[in-house]
Amino acid sequence: MVLLVTAIGTLFACEPSGSAKTDMNQDQVLPFDLKLDPDADFKGGFTIREADGFALIGKGVSYRDIDLQVEALVGYGVQKTALAAEVIDSKGATKFIKVVKQLSPSLQPFSVSWATEAEVKDNDAYAWVNLAKPD
């Protein structure tokens, strides 16, 4: 029986059993081929990832551009040329950041900078999405 299940599993290799860990919310449309994935710890958090899977905004992410360690992503805003996010940092403070694609990504594909709530969340230029806070 175990052999049968294992064999079937190999046949289904293109549909990994763990795929559902990252399959939610695929209808979200983000710029720059970014995607929103549920966190793997089943605690309800989300991470915005680059097209190749690198975490861009989410739990545990820190940046080379600004001194920020993200504890949780709680909202994001989208416009054509930028992505903004509301995050909780490692000290429990709410912060806002803006992400833009580098025109010539010689070292990094995106640059990250600080923003204010007024610049992004209260700005009608961004379509804002609030996420449930993780457990």
Added chain:
Amino acid sequence: MKVPPIQKKSASPTPEAENANSVGKTMTPPQFALQNGSGAGVAQKKDTGVAQMQDANGQAMRIAQALPQTSVVDDNWQAWGHYFNGGGSTVDIGPNTTQMLIDHPEFQRRHGRITGGLTTALSGSFSVDMTGTMFHIGRTNINYNVQVNGDQCTVTYTLFVNDGFWDVDFVDENTLGRLGIGRYQPDGMGPNLERLGGKPYHYNTVTRSFNFRNPGYNR
């Protein structure tokens, strides 16, 4: 039958990875041996542990301790065996599987980005799909953290993060689950999609570090 020693291979063919060092959290190869019989093919640490204490005269005493044993899973058979016989206890992932992950093209591609300075984040995560090479691992999560020290950097990977063997009924998951029926949705260690009396279990994480020349990280 001894588990082969872990191979200390560089994670990148680039010269800067030649001084890569491995910092295994749990893997000291001589401690592991495959167990026959009731262990369902699962390898377990044989080291029961020895503690040093001093008596009233200051004489050192060696006291054998019965340290809790941690099963080691290094292939799909062992994974299924532990699912049915392990009682849900957490396992260590064996050295062969760990090396398969590090050698995986998806891992190597991300490692190349990190060591080439082509990442936006100094710490973060990604995942690697090992379904085709090690089914029970499936898509597994890797955290990374780059430490900058002048012209040298160290990237530390934590492998198998928040991962384990669970939700084994992938057929129902990919049919009824995709229709949105709640009890066929993956839930990690929860009751959904567990079958035949097996118990889901976590993997312990494994840590590996690699040094590389600073490609331009400035923090």
